[in-house]
Amino acid sequence: MGARELAVRWADLLDGAVAPTLTRAQVVTLLSRYTPGLITAIREGGDTAIAREIAAALVAANYRDSLAVHRSVLLICVGLLDADYPDPAAPDYFPARTRALQVAAEFAAAFTADLRTAALAEQETTLAAALTAAREAEARRQLSEARFEAIFTGASVGIGTIDITTGQVVDVNAAMAETLGFARETMPGRSVADILGPQNIGHAFAEFQRLLSGEVDRFRLETEHSRPDGSHSTIDLSMSVVRDGDGNPRFLVGVTVDITERKQLADRLWHDAHHDSLTGLPNRLLFFDRLATAVPPVGVCYLDLDGFKEINDERGHTAGDRVLRDVATRLLTTVSAVGGMAARIGGDEFIVLVERCGADELAKLAEEIRTALACPFEVDGQQVTVGASIGTAVAETAPAVVDDLMHTVDTAMYANKSQRTPRQAYGPRGR
Template sequence: MAEARELAVRWADLLDGAVAPTLTRAQVEDLLARFTPGLIAAVRGTGDATVARDAAAALVAANYRDPLAVYRSVMLICGELFQSTYPNTAAPDYLDARDRAVAVAAEFAAAFTGDLRTAALAEQETTLAAALTAAREAEARRQLSEARFEAIFTGASVGIGTIDITTGQVVDVNAAMAETLGVPAELMPGRSVAEILGPANIGHAFEEFQRLLSGEVDRFRVETEHTRPDGGHATIDLSMSVVRDGDGKPRFLIGVTVDITERKLLADRLWHDAHHDSLTGLPNRLLFLDRLASAEPPVGLCYLDLDGFKDINDLRGHTAGDRVLREVATRLLGTVSAVGGMAARIGGDEFIVLVDRCDADELAKLADEILAALAVPFEVDGQPMVVGASIGTAVAATAPTAADDLMHAVDTAMYRNKSQRGARQSYGPRGR
């Protein structure tokens, strides 16, 4: 359809300059056009949001590895795609559609992170295999293979170093290894690994290195934090292996390092975006359910639904409504953090609070404190307004095994409180 094709063209425009893809511009548009109908349907609620995962996998396969590609794609889904699909903010399912757009963007970001990591690790494995193969050939066919190894060793974009297996001292390192560790290459040969790393970096990776030297293991691979001599920090993917001669005798150790700092930061940011509400910054339903699964009993839940919030959207507009939701989140955090609880937004104007090791009396007190915090008037376009709230509570005496049943119980309690309109359920809008 024309709408989906136009969206694919706009998407291709946004991706220009983010990376050098393996496809032509026309091929990129055709690729994106395979997914835009499904993305539009997912936002409308007539399709499955997992189409975003297929789109992310296709972009990674086409060599889109730059963080800009993720950022611009997420902005397209939450911006132009959503706005073109729901141009009328008064549409009855506008808020639900906005949540669906955020869910589609989260699916895309999470899949992109996973596929990017898988692709990067596969490339690293290939490089390590090539380095090990070349190193073994250097012993078996010295005259021919040493030249190959030297070319790989010197020109590799990943760090490569060799270590004497009897002394544990560095034999040689390439420029990429020196850059990763922040130590000049000429200062490393003849020094022990412990001396080069320094006390701040002697940890789990060094323990594995000692096991390698002692012969307990033939190889290991770890992700480790490294502090450079200049105070800079890096996250390093480190692989080390024993290189043996034709008779199986250990000859030396070879290590390969890849600086994954930026990739780790991107993965962390994408994970955060996929597990938090974009409007309020609170944990979303996905992170809440993960936290619920590991909660320590007795587990207390407060299910919170705002009363009269639709009136704010109708009378003041969605921008004002968004400001109220952000302020509600701030007040919830201020109240819940005092008891070590977790507050999450699970959709629209619905929030939920989880507290570990909480009995019924403590939970009732917390619910009152939440309602008291929300009773303070909100400033909306210069005018005070009180947003009412209904709260349902439930306590699980044992570790939750059926999250759906517990959620249903607390949801039912909330709606029962809403219908009763008791003192702990709703304050209503402020009179003038």
Template sequence: MGLRELAVRWADALDGVVAPTRTRNQIEGLLAELADVLLAAVRGTIDGKVAKDAAAVLVAANYRDPIALSRSVQVICWDMVREICPTGTESEYGAVRERAIVVAADFAAGFTSALRSAVLAEQETTLAAALSAAQEAEVRRQLSEARFEAVFAGASVGIGTIDATGRVLDVNAALAEMLGQPASVMPGRSVAEILGPANIGDAYAEFERLLNGGADRFRLETDHLRPDGTIASIDLSMSAVRDSGGRVHFLIGIAVDVTERKKLADRLWHDANHDSLTGLPNRVLFFDRLANATPPVGLCYLDLDGFKEVNDVWGHTVGDRVLRDVAQRLRESVEPAGGLVARIGGDEFIVLVERCTGADQLALISGLLLDALAAPIQLAGRAVVVGASIGTVFVLGRPTAIDELMHAADTAMYRNKSAGARSARGPRGRD
């Protein structure tokens, strides 16, 4: 394909996402430079964390829509992998694919961080402008009030002013929309009355500190329940404007709706901590949960028997469908019993049991896992059957030597596989 063609494909994927000030040739040149760095990361010749810097460059070029991130991740995980392994072996392709997923996760993290920094910088600029105009109103009322009104009415962020008794002086349209109430009904009412009991929390406590003189400003993120039942996530900054005697004259607040940003961050966290094929927790999330598990702790290490033959006979597309079906069966069989199922690679799965009662419970869960795989998997007229070998480990205390614990579970599983304690029934197809 070549670097230039890869840049063109990437530019085509981003076409229409924003209206950048650069020409098409400039965009392709920029993407070619980024693609060169990301390809090196996917090949494993440089640290994959350079993907974070590459994402920041993309945000700086005004690609801020979540679609730009989604399409860029697809370029990394598909186009760049095909560029590196057009005809590679399965093991080579798998290694490159795994590195591409890690690079894509770092790219997503860098994109989120850069996007958040850009939004917060814009918010700080707006807050500084609004505060400057509000303070100037005391000495140059006629001129500065006109300036403040222009900022107030036209700002895309929410702005509100509150008097020293806690009653609303004015709000702009953006803030009224965030709160889910008409701007016309808020002036003259107390903040407590407007927010309602469901929203009296940390933000309101900080607001009272401002009125009482206990603080000059605060900033926090808060979830606001609107009257229609929807929830807005708001990044709120408030400052006290004092008179010449140091008394609180009024408060001014700047609010930014970060609901979509939080949804994007949650989605990116989920994608980075879950297996893209099966939707199960991946190695990263599993080891985090294991390190913080409540003891006693039990593990069931499961390796599919006969899965390689499924891939060899019917190909990877069928193999992927089998893995998805297996993952669903395992989840449904053990989650009601308190187990967390994760895919840690290939055809290997593991179940974490917190507050495990001992070997009897692990034997019960192992039986549930094996029973879940007993029925054939029906795929386009074929009946595919896979079995499994399972090794279990039980520890009384909080896991500390994670590697040793995993090695013990892996060893137990292979011991059972070798002994043929519960071997696979072997894959078979029926048209």
């Protein structure tokens, strides 16, 4: 697929996502600046920084919803890969697939970070405007109070003022009341502790107390909030002391932004970037992150399915995908019983990690995995079987060089494969 064709297909996929600042032709032009570098990164292992540049450009163009990210990740991981590498059995398929996953993960992470930066910048602008208007109210009361009231009432973010001597709410705007889940008219005159309730008294309230005592002048944090109706949200909260011309504290102003959807989007992006889209298991990136922090002794099982290529060739990739999903389900059930982690690292290769695991326990687990995978799999009303060559290794200390440990289990797996007879290794049934 060429750079121009990729840009046009990408623009087609982005149709329907909110981006009022650009026409479709402008979107194609924008993407065309980056698609050559993106193709190079996947085909030749170029610099994945191109993914961060594309994410920044899309956020700057006002693509702010999950649809844009979801479709972009699918295009990178599936559309472009399938177009350039149609044969999964080709020797260059899995290296390209790994590079595509790395580029997609880089894109998703950068998009989330840029989206957060843009949202926080908007919040900072609102807070700065509110603080400026509040300070001017003391010096130029009539004009400044009118400006503050306009900002206070019409702002889309929540704004509230608090008496610094009593800790009671003076006033809140409609957005603040909606964020916290209260009727606006019920909040003035009540203490912050009373409004929040015991379920929400935590780190944010501790920072608020430091603000009241004069220990700090401002704070900002994200906090989980439970509303009176039982619903939950994530709030970005900023609070500052407003002082008069002589520097004496007059009142507190708080700004809240409901970031629940943004956090959920970030969580979804993280999950998509760290899990295999076919089986739902953790992918290579998440596995190596977990391995780097695993508590020793660390047991690792490396699995390669025997006979899977024959199933793909004779019954098609749809049947092969079904088998891979069923293998993942059985593997997850077996490994979860010992608190381990199962991941798919590509093709028909899976890997298992168990913390605090000795050699005997790991050997027993490997045998349980073989037993679990020995039962036939049903595909389109017929039964097929696959074998599993398993290599194991135990690291008694935290693995300083992950590649060495992976080389050990890889060698053990191929040694196991060479010992298995063709009848043990594979063979479709029910034909």
